[in-house]
Amino acid sequence: MLNFVLLIAEWYRQTARNLPWRQTKNPYKIWLSEVILQQTRVEQGMPYYLKFTENFPTVIDLANAEEEIVLKNWQGLGYYSRARNLHAAAKMIRDEYHGDFPYSYKDILKLKGVGEYTAAAVASFAFDLPHAVVDGNVYRVLSRFYDIDTPIDSTEGKKLFYNLANELLLKEDPALFNQAMMEFGAMQCVPVNPDCGNCPVRPECLGYRNGTVSIRPVKAKKTKVTDRHFYYMVFHNDHQLVLKKRGPKDVWQGLYDFPLIESPSGLDEGEYDAVLGISLSQVKKQHKTKHILSHQRIFATFLYLDFLPERTFWKEDWELAEWSELERYPLPRIIERYLKDDLKALD
Secondary structure, eight states: OHHHHHHHHHHHHHHOOOOGGGSOOOHHHHHHHHHHHTTSOHHHHHHHHHHHHHHOOSHHHHHHSOHHHHHHHHTTSOOTHHHHHHHHHHHHHHHHSTTOOOOSHHHHHTSTTOOHHHHHHHHHHHHOOOOOOOOHHHHHHHHHHTTOOSOTTSHHHHHHHHHHHHHHOOTTOHHHHHHHHHHHHHHTSOSSSOOGGGOTTGGGOHHHHHTOGGGOSOOSOOOOOEEEEEEEEEEBOSSEEEEEEOOSSSTTTTOEEOOEEEESSOOOGGGIIIIISOOGGGEEEEEEEEEEOSSEEEEEEEEEESSOOOGGGOOTTEEEEEGGGGGGSOOOHHHHHIIIIIHHHHO
8 A cells, every 4th residue: 555655756766847826835726726627627627717717816815806706717627616606706705715725634624615635635735734625536546556446426335435545545645645546647647548558556456457447436426417499689789789698506606697587408490480480580690500519519500680678578687788898798608609619710
């Protein structure tokens, strides 16, 4: 067991990527990187980390920012609840901790949106506290090395892997151990086709010995994907168009898209009048696209309408926006892409 830990640590010392959040003990910046990198590759997350640290250099700067500004800076990264929780937690630090980042695992865990993984990461990386970080990379490395077939998404599995990671933890240098395990899973023991031939722990890896590397880790549950059909009404004139701020308890909360009607299934063009209240003759152009989220497939139809609706039909979450000022609105990726690429292609 000790040999495994020492080999992983030595591998990390020789091959670790030079990432900015590894060059600091600032808990705010470490926390920021961990939130950004959830569900996000380093290559994709790096520009966002640099943008946030430039625009919000301290946790107080982030707390004092308007939510729309925070969401605009997050635009394109997806999983927008992360940004809203990040903002809410920054306000907690400002208001409840007087602007000082909490330095105990227990208090870090109290922050909005912070779970055991993130709390352990910040506690160990910023404050050298002995808490093992167990993320997808660590699950994969441990399940392969010890050839564990207990599902990682089961209560039993979470407890097993958490206890195992803490048993292995280098108490004298928890940050090194955690970074090494995460980096090893990200760069060496990758999900598909890992380079076992050049793996430093291959001689002791039970998964390699038993030929089970490709089926580890095990998951018990399959993600259920829901299909949704959005019909966007792109009301506009030469200078303005109508945007709608999305409400709570749905995708893209707090972002702006167009007025829409959601249909349980796809509509035929002949149904537009009855279902959407728009005749086909009013549609100047239309564009269909598909947008994949983690648990949803959005089938979107954009109906380009060369007029603005009467004010009597307006809803309070609609807003008349100038074409020239669209940059200030936080938009879902599907809307951003439509405005930049698809709408231009239709001209």
